[in-house]
Amino acid sequence: MGDLFNFGRFLHNIPILFPYLIENVKILFYATLFGVLLGLLVAAVRMKKPPVLYQLITVYISFMRGTPMLVQLMLIYYGLPLVIDPLFGWNIGRTWEPSIFAYATFVLNQGAFLSSIFISAIEAIPKGQSEAAYSVGLTGLQGFYRIIAPQAVRIALPPFGTDFIGVLHNASLVYVVGVVDLVGRAKAIGSATGHVLEAYLFVAAIFVLCSLAVRIWFGALSKKLDYRNRGEAE
Amino acid sequence: MSISIDAIRESFISAVGYLPQTLALVLIPLLLGIVLGTLVAFARVYKIPVLSQFFSCFIPVYQGIPIVVALLIYQLVYLMKCDDVLKFFHSSKTIADIDNIVVGLFALSLMMLCNVSEIMRGALLSIDKGQNEAAYAVGLSTVQAIRRIMIPQIIPVAIPTMVNSTVGLIKATSIVYAVGIAEVLSGALVPASRRYTFFEGYLAAAFLYWMLTIAVEMAYQFAEKKSGSFRR
Numbered sequence: 294m295g296d297l298f299n300f301g302r303f304l305h306n307i308p309i310l311f312p313y314l315i316e317n318v319k320i321l322f323y324a325t326l327f328g329v330l331l332g333l334l335v336a337a338v339r340m341k342k343p344p345v346l347y348q349l350i351t352v353y354i355s356f357m358r359g360t361p362m363l364v365q366l367m368l369i370y371y372g373l374p375l376v377i378d379p380l381f382g383w384n385i386g387r388t389w390e391p392s393i394f395a396y397a398t399f400v401l402n403q404g405a406f407l408s409s410i411f412i413s414a415i416e417a418i419p420k421g422q423s424e425a426a427y428s429v430g431l432t433g434l435q436g437f438y439r440i441i442a443p444q445a446v447r448i449a450l451p452p453f454g455t456d457f458i459g460v461l462h463n464a465s466l467v468y469v470v471g472v473v474d475l476v477g478r479a480k481a482i483g484s485a486t487g488h489v490l491e492a493y494l495f496v497a498a499i500f501v502l503c504s505l506a507v508r509i510w511f512g513a514l515s516k517k518l519d520y521r522n523r524g525e526a527e
Numbered sequence: 528m529s530i531s532i533d534a535i536r537e538s539f540i541s542a543v544g545y546l547p548q549t550l551a552l553v554l555i556p557l558l559l560g561i562v563l564g565t566l567v568a569f570a571r572v573y574k575i576p577v578l579s580q581f582f583s584c585f586i587p588v589y590q591g592i593p594i595v596v597a598l599l600i601y602q603l604v605y606l607m608k609c610d611d612v613l614k615f616f617h618s619s620k621t622i623a624d625i626d627n628i629v630v631g632l633f634a635l636s637l638m639m640l641c642n643v644s645e646i647m648r649g650a651l652l653s654i655d656k657g658q659n660e661a662a663y664a665v666g667l668s669t670v671q672a673i674r675r676i677m678i679p680q681i682i683p684v685a686i687p688t689m690v691n692s693t694v695g696l697i698k699a700t701s702i703v704y705a706v707g708i709a710e711v712l713s714g715a716l717v718p719a720s721r722r723y724t725f726f727e728g729y730l731a732a733a734f735l736y737w738m739l740t741i742a743v744e745m746a747y748q749f750a751e752k753k754s755g756s757f758r759r
Contacts (some may be wrong), residue, residue: 355741368733458591493600
């Protein structure tokens with residue numbers, strides 16, 4: 294009990310813990326990749342407003358925004374087998390890796406959050422621009438891809454960066470469904486050796502470094518894309 | 528597919544019983560966060576030496592730590608060192624006499640302090656510098672200028688981002704369950720672990736959190752209408 298922190302143990306834990314960062318990065322990768330696709334779909338539904346589907350999407354977004362990630366993870370973890378097992382006669386609760394449930398949760402969650410970011414970015418572009426695109430003979434889709442989207446990406450970048458860091462942080466919760474990520478491995482070290490503070494501190498340090506790196510990276514990226522002020526700044 | 532409505536109801540009723548703990552975990556950090564966070568924001572904007580340098584390093588670093596990792600660390604330190612601290616103050620109490628909710632309150636308050644100070648700093652920087660100079664020109668002191676000119680203006684600017692931050696706080700209170708502090712989520716799981724109806728338990732908790740966040744959003748909408756009235 295006496296020695297809470299020992300620097301030797303801290304160094305000893307680094308090579309054990311570090312490889313498990315890949316599990317967090319994987320969640321981040323899938324959440325972003327499929328989350329962006331789902332977010333675009335959801336954003337399209339929210340802007341075109343097809344009957345029924347629009348109301349369903351509104352409830353879905355409100356739910357994803359209003360309930361904690363921990364609860365969503367558990368709902369998918371316990372709920373997906375309830376839906377899929379009787380439908381297909383599988384037993385996914387036993388056979389699927391827990392990480393698949395984590396990916397599914399994060400993709401669904403990101404679909405809701407990213408769609409809001411996309412919509413506010415698209416709506417920030419003056420309407421006159423899409424009208425101008427029509428007037429020079431571009432179709433609606435062409436106008437979106439060539440005129441609206443390139444500007445919207447620049448506007449969406451800062452909130453996207455904040456959201457990205459949020460996913461990075463939320464990904465540390467997946468240990469509750471049994472995914473062995475950084476936190477899960479740190480807890481395992483704790484129960485094996487009885488000394489866990491060093492492992493937690495190392496995990497915290499990794500998260501701090503990753504968050505700062507992402508923040509700086511997105512800052513540089515949005516400066517690079519800020520073509521409007523580029524000339525004046527120099 | 529078998530979902531027992533009865534189990535959902537039982538979990539929901541059990542969860543509502545723990546609402547006071549969750550409300551304490553929301554309101555106390557929110558209040559501390561608003562008061563201390565605003566002070567920190569002023570310290571940084573008015574460049575008070577030492578304090579402003581310390582917080583401009585501390586806040587970005589602390590915001591990089593996920594709340595669950597912070598909670599696990601505080602929980603560990605609390606379990607190991609609480610008795611020593613109590614002995615140091617010659618208190619006859621032991622760790623068993625202290626509710627572990629203090630760990631959650633501490634972690635969430637610190638999180639809110641960082642979030643609110645960033646929000647308030649952004650709101651303060653959005654106010655035109657000329658306003659401060661104009662306040663001095665008509666003979667107001669710095670404190671008067673802050674109280675009468677700055678604060679009324681930062682409130683409506685800060686409210687939309689405060690909504691997200693408060694909703695984030697409500698969602699973060701569920702994470703204290705991971706270190707064994709009693710609140711709504713653990714309340715919903717009491718009947719669930721007895722009857723092995725975990726899905727229903729989490730569903731009940733989800734509904735309660737959903738209602739809480741919707742209530743918070745409505746409250747802020749009301750506050751925004753009130754506080755921004757001078758603009759119209």
